[in-house]
Amino acid sequence: MADGRAALTAMFASARSEGRAVLLPYLTAGLPDPDSSVEIFAAMAAAGADGFEIGIPYSDPLMDGPTIMEAGERALKRGMTVDRSLDVVRSVVERTGVPVLVMTYVNPVLHRGIDAFFGAAADAGAAGVILADLPVDEAVPFVDAATRQGLGMVLFVAPTTTAGRLEKVVAADPAFVYAIAEVGVTGERDRASVNTASLAASLRERSDVPVVFGVGIASPDQARQAAADGDGVIVGTAIVRRVLDADSARAAIEELTPFVRDLASAVRR
Amino acid sequence: MKLERPDSAGRFGSFGGSFAPETLMPALTELERAFTEAWGDPSFREELDGLLASFVGRPTPAHRATRLSDRLGIDLWLKREDLAHTGAHKINNTVGQGLLAKRMGKPRIIAETGAGQHGVATATAAALLGFECAVYMGEKDIERQALNVYRMELLGTEVIPVTSGSGTLKDAVSAALRDWVASVENTHYIIGSVVGPHPFPWMVREFQKVIGEELQGQLDGSKGHPRPDVIVAPVGGGSNAMGVFYPYVGDTSVRLVGVEAAGLGIETGHHGASLGHGSPGVLHGAMSYMLQDAEGQVLEAHSISAGLDYPGVGPEHSYFKDAGLVEYDSVSDTEAVGALHLLSSTEGIIPALESAHALAWITREAASLSGKTVVLNLSGRGDKDVQQVAAFDG
Numbered sequence: 001m002a003d004g005r006a007a008l009t010a011m012f013a014s015a016r017s018e019g020r021a022v023l024l025p026y027l028t029a030g031l032p033d034p035d036s037s038v039e040i041f042a043a044m045a046a047a048g049a050d051g052f053e054i055g056i057p058y059s060d061p062l063m064d065g066p067t068i069m070e071a072g073e074r075a076l077k078r079g080m081t082v083d084r085s086l087d088v089v090r091s092v093v094e095r096t097g098v099p100v101l102v103m104t105y106v107n108p109v110l111h112r113g114i115d116a117f118f119g120a121a122a123d124a125g126a127a128g129v130i131l132a133d134l135p136v137d138e139a140v141p142f143v144d145a146a147t148r149q150g151l152g153m154v155l156f157v158a159p160t161t162t163a164g165r166l167e168k169v170v171a172a173d174p175a176f177v178y179a180i181a182e183v184g185v186t187g188e189r190d191r192a193s194v195n196t197a198s199l200a201a202s203l204r205e206r207s208d209v210p211v212v213f214g215v216g217i218a219s220p221d222q223a224r225q226a227a228a229d230g231d232g233v234i235v236g237t238a239i240v241r242r243v244l245d246a247d248s249a250r251a252a253i254e255e256l257t258p259f260v261r262d263l264a265s266a267v268r269r
Numbered sequence: 270m271k272l273e274r275p276d277s278a279g280r281f282g283s284f285g286g287s288f289a290p291e292t293l294m295p296a297l298t299e300l301e302r303a304f305t306e307a308w309g310d311p312s313f314r315e316e317l318d319g320l321l322a323s324f325v326g327r328p329t330p331a332h333r334a335t336r337l338s339d340r341l342g343i344d345l346w347l348k349r350e351d352l353a354h355t356g357a358h359k360i361n362n363t364v365g366q367g368l369l370a371k372r373m374g375k376p377r378i379i380a381e382t383g384a385g386q387h388g389v390a391t392a393t394a395a396a397l398l399g400f401e402c403a404v405y406m407g408e409k410d411i412e413r414q415a416l417n418v419y420r421m422e423l424l425g426t427e428v429i430p431v432t433s434g435s436g437t438l439k440d441a442v443s444a445a446l447r448d449w450v451a452s453v454e455n456t457h458y459i460i461g462s463v464v465g466p467h468p469f470p471w472m473v474r475e476f477q478k479v480i481g482e483e484l485q486g487q488l489d490g491s492k493g494h495p496r497p498d499v500i501v502a503p504v505g506g507g508s509n510a511m512g513v514f515y516p517y518v519g520d521t522s523v524r525l526v527g528v529e530a531a532g533l534g535i536e537t538g539h540h541g542a543s544l545g546h547g548s549p550g551v552l553h554g555a556m557s558y559m560l561q562d563a564e565g566q567v568l569e570a571h572s573i574s575a576g577l578d579y580p581g582v583g584p585e586h587s588y589f590k591d592a593g594l595v596e597y598d599s600v601s602d603t604e605a606v607g608a609l610h611l612l613s614s615t616e617g618i619i620p621a622l623e624s625a626h627a628l629a630w631i632t633r634e635a636a637s638l639s640g641k642t643v644v645l646n647l648s649g650r651g652d653k654d655v656q657q658v659a660a661f662d663g
């Protein structure tokens with residue numbers, strides 16, 4: 001069995017040894033269509049992405065702002081399913097070799113069955129799983145399934161997270177901590193997060209678990225600042241918007257290639 | 270057996286819990302703490318009881334529907350939540366949560382609404398207690414409940430249209446939760462039913478159980494006040510039903526029946542019968558019965574009644590269903606409109622379409638209820654629905 005968690009650990013270790021953070025772009029699976037979506041991920045890997053979050057669209061994404069909501073609605077309308085999304089994951093892993101995290105919400109996982117879902121994700125070559133509405137309080141069966149399948153489970157902290165909750169998150173031993181950089185749903189902000197330094201410090205006091213910032217990071221400047229405080233940066237809405245706005249997959253790739261290159265050099269600190 | 274409180278994980282058996290983004294979790298914990306403390310504080314209870322009496326108009330009467338009783342061959346009573354201020358039971362919860370938000374020092378309130386009754390009740394509590402208030406409402410519901418939109422605006426509340434998904438209650442709840450993820454530091458979310466992550470289902474039940482507690486005193490078995498054999502209530506998210514049922518749950522002498530929306534007919538797939546025809550899953554932060562497809566995507570519900578047009582239901586109802594403590598059945602749009610006409614013309618009370626669902630079940634089952642004392646929880650009045658019924662009747 002391939003060890004997805006180990007692949008994530010190796011990714012962070014090699015970035016740390018180079019004195020930089022990792023760049024993890026997010027894109028909903030199957031946009032604008034499954035084949036082109038694989039091409040877009042391949043282009044982003046070539047432009048310097050260290051890994052990806054690939055979104056399985058969900059009908060009621062509570063953590064997402066209008067852009068990623070629209071991406072999900074479009075993907076669902078075009079018939080994306082869990083299995084088709086995992087096919088995209090499989091192709092991206094085969095094409096690029098970088099670690100891929102599957103990102104979705106709790107219900108599609110429960111509906112398939114936690115073990116069945118994690119098994120299918122592992123089978124597709126995913127390295128880990130992120131569930132936006134899964135707090136540490138409900139995480140035990142998911143963390144256990146991830147361990148059984150050799151996948152890395154990711155857990156969240158937010159600017160509102162209390163010290164007691166931080167302890168619980170660290171104690172659950174996630175593959176990395178997704179530190180929500182802004183109080184709010186996914187979307188672009190016009191200023192840098194004021195929360196990254198304190199979030200990183202309170203985690204570092206307790207553990208050396210990798211810390212990856214996401215939510216509200218949309219520009220190279222914002223990525224540079226977050227990368228200075230953490231081990232990685234997730235850029236979602238800014239990527240998704242470029243794909244939604246593009247007339248064709250080719251146009252999306254032309255937009256994204258320089259953008260991802262700029263982000264990748266920004267996280268090199 | 271019914272539970273006083275959900276367990277420490279917020280579960281009623283296997284239902285409930287808190288599947289919410291981490292950003293909200295500390296606020297949910299704080300809410301649980303603040304509510305537990307307030308609910309045990311006699312001064313909070315006194316303030317709430319005072320407002321329920323002088324502002325809401327409680328206790329609401331238990332009224333015998335004499336002509337309809339004769340016609341159906343049963344002893345039919347109406348628990349008159351339609352007479353509560355703003356015209357539905359929703360105000361019991363919004364005044365309670367409003368006082369709690371004040372105690373927690375939150376200056377801003379948000380809510381979702383389907384039929385508009387919860388939105389109006391929230392806007393009313395906000396005006397009474399001095400909060401800034403915004404209410405999310407699906408664009409389809411804005412159309413079919415226009416009267417309530419204007420009422421909210423008169424009360425000083427901003428109504429925010431929700432265009433995502435089906436433009437109904439489910440989408441309004443999702444939009445309100447998204448607002449709360451961003452505003453949680455200064456905002457309290459007054460959720461409108463016994464749904465959502467812990468502690469909402471428990472807290473809203475506690476604020477609504479006054480309905481059943483009053484009924485126990487009103488129909489206490491004394492002369493002319495027979496104890497109920499059957500209590501029937503409509504179930505959208507489940508708050509009015511929970512409120513009237515809860516004090517009776519476990520009393521084997523009383524049959525409790527929750528009525529969901531069968532919409533255009535269960536077989537058409539266009540309905541809102543989450544308990545009757547859904548399966549367990551996580552929607553809006555809690556594990557409960559819900560309508561979902563083979564992929565675990567949430568399905569759109571359908572009902573002529575905006576308040577029952579919801580693909581989920583409160584987790585404690587799921588627990589009651591599986592434990593066999595409450596029965597759940599459903600009636601169609603057509604049956605509900607028929608019942609609205611019936612109550613209007615025989616009793617002089619125009620019921621909300623939601624409440625008309627429960628009456629439709631009673632009229633359908635009347636033969637088997639013969640001679641029994643039956644209580645209909647008349648959860649709201651029908652002014653908001655008059656235009657829609659006129660359109661339905663053509």
Ligand SMILES: Cc1ncc(COP(=O)(O)O)c(C=O)c1O
Pocket residue numbers: 357358383384385386387461462463503504505506507508509510575576577621623624648649650
């Ligand atoms: C009059 C009335 N009854 C019932 C409902 C359904 O909600 P619940 O099941 O929470 O009582 C509503 C909701 O809008 C309502 O306005």
